[in-house]
Amino acid sequence: MDGFDAFLLARIQFAANITFHILFPTISISLAWVLLFFKLRFVKTGQQHWMDAYQFWVKIFALTFALGVVSGITMSFQFGTNWPGYMEKVGNIAGPLLAYEVLTAFFLEATMLGVMLFGRERVSETLHTVATLLVAGGTTLSAFWILALNSWMQTPAGFEMINGQAHVTSWFEVIFNPSFPYRMVHMLLASGLTVAFLVAGISAYRWLRKDRGAEVMASLKTGVYTAALLIPLQIIAGDLHGLNTLEHQPAKLAAMEGIWKTEKGAPAVLFALPDEKAKENRYEIAIPKLASLYLTHSLDGEIKGLDQFEGKHPPVAPVFWAFRIMVGMGLLMLAVSWAATWQLAPWKKGTERNLRPWHAKLLVAMTFAGWVALIAGWYVTEIGRQPWLVTGVLTAAEAASSVPAPRIALTLSLYLTLYAALIVAYISVVFYLARHRKHADKPFGTGLEDTPNPVTYPQQEGAPHA
Amino acid sequence: MLDLAPDLTQAAGWMPIVFLVVMGLAMLAYVILDGYDLGVGVLMRRASDDDKDTMIASIGPFWDANETWLVLGVGILLTVFPMAHGVILGALYLPVAFMLIGLTLRGVAFDFRVKARAAHKPLWNRLFYTGSLLASWSQGYMLGSLITGFADTWWTMVFNAVIGLALVAAYCLLGAGWLIIKSEGALQLQAVRWARASLLFTMAGVAAISIATPLISQRIFEKWFSFPNIVLLLPIPAATAVLFAIIFRSLQRLPVRLGQGNEYGAWVPFGATVGVFLLAFYGLAYSLFPWLVIDRITIWQAATAPEAMGVILVGALVVLPMIIGYTVFAYRVFWGKSTALKY
Numbered sequence: 001m002d003g004f005d006a007f008l009l010a011r012i013q014f015a016a017n018i019t020f021h022i023l024f025p026t027i028s029i030s031l032a033w034v035l036l037f038f039k040l041r042f043v044k045t046g047q048q049h050w051m052d053a054y055q056f057w058v059k060i061f062a063l064t065f066a067l068g069v070v071s072g073i074t075m076s077f078q079f080g081t082n083w084p085g086y087m088e089k090v091g092n093i094a095g096p097l098l099a100y101e102v103l104t105a106f107f108l109e110a111t112m113l114g115v116m117l118f119g120r121e122r123v124s125e126t127l128h129t130v131a132t133l134l135v136a137g138g139t140t141l142s143a144f145w146i147l148a149l150n151s152w153m154q155t156p157a158g159f160e161m162i163n164g165q166a167h168v169t170s171w172f173e174v175i176f177n178p179s180f181p182y183r184m185v186h187m188l189l190a191s192g193l194t195v196a197f198l199v200a201g202i203s204a205y206r207w208l209r210k211d212r213g214a215e216v217m218a219s220l221k222t223g224v225y226t227a228a229l230l231i232p233l234q235i236i237a238g239d240l241h242g243l244n245t246l247e248h249q250p251a252k253l254a255a256m257e258g259i260w261k262t263e264k265g266a267p268a269v270l271f272a273l274p275d276e277k278a279k280e281n282r283y284e285i286a287i288p289k290l291a292s293l294y295l296t297h298s299l300d301g302e303i304k305g306l307d308q309f310e311g312k313h314p315p316v317a318p319v320f321w322a323f324r325i326m327v328g329m330g331l332l333m334l335a336v337s338w339a340a341t342w343q344l345a346p347w348k349k350g351t352e353r354n355l356r357p358w359h360a361k362l363l364v365a366m367t368f369a370g371w372v373a374l375i376a377g378w379y380v381t382e383i384g385r386q387p388w389l390v391t392g393v394l395t396a397a398e399a400a401s402s403v404p405a406p407r408i409a410l411t412l413s414l415y416l417t418l419y420a421a422l423i424v425a426y427i428s429v430v431f432y433l434a435r436h437r438k439h440a441d442k443p444f445g446t447g448l449e450d451t452p453n454p455v456t457y458p459q460q461e462g463a464p465h466a
Numbered sequence: 467m468l469d470l471a472p473d474l475t476q477a478a479g480w481m482p483i484v485f486l487v488v489m490g491l492a493m494l495a496y497v498i499l500d501g502y503d504l505g506v507g508v509l510m511r512r513a514s515d516d517d518k519d520t521m522i523a524s525i526g527p528f529w530d531a532n533e534t535w536l537v538l539g540v541g542i543l544l545t546v547f548p549m550a551h552g553v554i555l556g557a558l559y560l561p562v563a564f565m566l567i568g569l570t571l572r573g574v575a576f577d578f579r580v581k582a583r584a585a586h587k588p589l590w591n592r593l594f595y596t597g598s599l600l601a602s603w604s605q606g607y608m609l610g611s612l613i614t615g616f617a618d619t620w621w622t623m624v625f626n627a628v629i630g631l632a633l634v635a636a637y638c639l640l641g642a643g644w645l646i647i648k649s650e651g652a653l654q655l656q657a658v659r660w661a662r663a664s665l666l667f668t669m670a671g672v673a674a675i676s677i678a679t680p681l682i683s684q685r686i687f688e689k690w691f692s693f694p695n696i697v698l699l700l701p702i703p704a705a706t707a708v709l710f711a712i713i714f715r716s717l718q719r720l721p722v723r724l725g726q727g728n729e730y731g732a733w734v735p736f737g738a739t740v741g742v743f744l745l746a747f748y749g750l751a752y753s754l755f756p757w758l759v760i761d762r763i764t765i766w767q768a769a770t771a772p773e774a775m776g777v778i779l780v781g782a783l784v785v786l787p788m789i790i791g792y793t794v795f796a797y798r799v800f801w802g803k804s805t806a807l808k809y
Contacts, residue, residue: 059581062577063574063578063581065530066530066573066574066576066577067573067574069530069533070570070573070574071570073533073570074566074569074570076537076540076541076544077540077555077562079544080540080543080544080554080555080556081555081556081559081563084551084552084553084555084556085552087545087548087552088549088552091544091548091770092770092771092773092774093774094545095545095546095548095770095774095778096545096774096777096778098544098545099541099542099546099778099781099782102534102537102538103538103782103785103786103789104781104785106534106538107531107534107538107785107789107792107793108789110530110531110533110534111530111531111534111789111792111793111795112792113530114526114528114530114531114796115527115796115799117526117527118526118527119799119800122799122800123799165771167771168774168777171777401552401556402556403559407560411559411560411563414563415563415567418567418570422570422574425574425578425582428582429578429581432581432583
């Protein structure tokens with residue numbers, strides 16, 4: 001019984017860490033590109049408000065990046081402390097992919113970050129822009145490698161098993177395994193949407209506080225337009241990813257849809273309480289034949305149910321619910337971003353082209369909506385892979401370590417306390433920075449120092465301040 | 467030692483040695499680079515509020531990349547020596563966890579201290595200090611565990627804890643040396659005083675480790691104190707002693723010179739401390755090779771398949787020179803006395 005407890009605790013600990021970690025790279029990947037966009041707009045137009053936007057968001061970027069780095073270092077150790085069997089069995093594949101991530105991406109982004117954050121007065125404008133580009137490229141490259149590995153664990157390809165160890169037969173097939181292109185696109189769009197809503201939400205927050213200079217309006221429009229553009233693409237990409245899952249991981253898909261028995265003309269379940277013991281849904285509300293229609297493009301297409309994967313399918317309720325939270329969030333994002341785009345539409349003139357206050361409040365409420373959808377989505381795909389760690393090759397239980405449960409419990413409680421405190425600190429500091437940002441339209445280099453303290457920012461006269 | 471090795475003309479024979487060297491160099495780079503910024507963090511508790519900002523500014527553009535060397539080092543252990551990775555990190559479970567919590571605290575405090583409201587700044591400063599201290603001490607503790615082969619007795623734990631303190635002192639010496647280079651005026655003179663105090667603790671620590679290590683491990687004792695090894699190895703402790711003497715003398719002379727605005731020799735304490743680290747590292751490597759876990763796992767037993775090592779090696783050979791190149795570039799950009807950090 002002790003072994004089981006340690007296994008469960010190790011799982012919770014790793015899940016907690018990876019959940020905490022993913023919040024921050026998701027923001028830094030796309031925020032780096034948004035910063036590059038602000039920088040390029042400034043270089044091209046010479047308009048100060050673009051640089052102001054850059055200088056506001058680069059602070060949040062630096063904070064986000066630091067949180068991503070420290071939680072990422074923790075991850076690199078927890079692979080070994082929590083799942084020693086993982087590297088022993090598939091190290092020949094996971095090893096090089098992780099090594100390439102460190103070598104090609106981590107050093108590049110970490111080193112160039114220093115130049116990007118603090119070097120603007122020490123290097124030329126062009127070199128500073130290049131440093132920003134390299135940071136953005138580094139973050140994206142890092143996502144490429146880690147998603148290649150994650151996708152390989154979902155849908156392994158390009159290897160053979162010799163004496164219980166995986167050996168590569170084709171690196172191309174390992175990296176571009178069946179689910180990788182879909183996951184990569186889906187994740188990058190998720191990152192883009194998370195940042196779009198973050199930028200829109202924080203800008204709407206400043207707008208509500210009558211901070212309505214050119215900088216805030218430019219940020220607001222950047223956030224809203226990006227969200228409105230990306231969300232339909234994400235819905236399409238998500239749908240294609242689902243079809244890919246149906247083909248390669250049918251057990252996960254059956255859990256997502258809550259389909260217990262293999263049937264033709266399967267319904268789309270809108271609401272239900274999946275019951276693992278009775279192997280059925282309770283209080284089900286469903287639309288007949290719809291799941292077959294969107295998954296097989298035929299009203300009577302056959303969908304494999306969970307009965308086909310007895311004992312080898314993931315826990316149904318968490319996957320089922322996480323999937324609905326993600327989809328619901330996506331639809332909410334679609335409605336909110338399109339409505340905001342309508343209010344801010346470029347063809348409207350003068351005061352017509354403005355945000356309604358209630359809608360600004362909605363955007364503020366959805367500042368971190370991307371995080372909710374992101375975590376729900378990752379829970380679908382990661383819990384959906386269980387009981388496997390690497391589908392068909394290695395189960396999570398086989399890879400677990402023999403660290404005694406009390407030690408894991410001790411560190412787990414420390415980590416959880418730390419993470420909860422840091423998330424609270426992060427969110428409150430982001431809003432704090434938004435409140436204490438001086439007004440835009442000031443010449444560059446005055447009062448922008450990050451040290452000794454941003455609280456010394458002069459308050460613009462007449463700017464209401466709570 | 468090489469009698470434990472398989473045929474060295476084969477990939478499975480020589481590649482683990484190459485990676486051991488790369489991993490060792492990555493860890494050495496980490497200890498020196500993150501060592502100085504951890505040291506600055508530990509020293510920060512004793513600085514005035516204005517000096518705190520200057521001290522942070524001296525490490526601001528670098529700390530992030532410095533920590534990446536740790537990821538590379540542990541990454542090679544994870545990817546090239548997977549069979550030892552689980553054993554080592556399993557045995558070091560608690561100190562690793564404490565180090566990670568320390569690194570997390572200081573990494574985020576670095577940003578929060580200037581971004582959160584002013585009233586919270588002292589709290590984040592304290593966390594920056596605590597995190598730096600915890601991470602440094604945990605690393606020293608792990609170093610001790612490595613030497614004692616992860617034994618879990620009461621005496622080895624005391625030994626490990628003392629090495630932890632010695633490493634904190636050595637990091638402070640590095641950090642103070644760094645501050646002498648990067649700062650001016652009162653802080654610079656303060657850094658000289660910090661360096662003097664750290665030097666004494668470091669010397670005591672190194673002496674204690676040098677005496678205790680052969681006593682604790684029979685194998686290391688035999689490696690060092692057999693003829694002709696002892697004659698060939700004598701230059702290592704001798705050179706270490708010379709370097710300590712150089713640092714000592716430099717710290718005596720520097721205050722007068724710096725007071726006159728003469729920066730000549732400001733690099734000596736930092737440079738000579740790096741020399742001490744190199745020698746200590748060499749001595750440690752000699753003591754342990756070819757074991758990853760003393761008397762249990764050699765580098766060849768722990769290594770992954772040659773084809774996987776080959777793939778990583780090609781990448782490392784192409785990319786590492788680039789990494790070193792742009793690291794040098796970044797250090798040149800921020801060359802000279804540090805200035806206030808501005809976005």
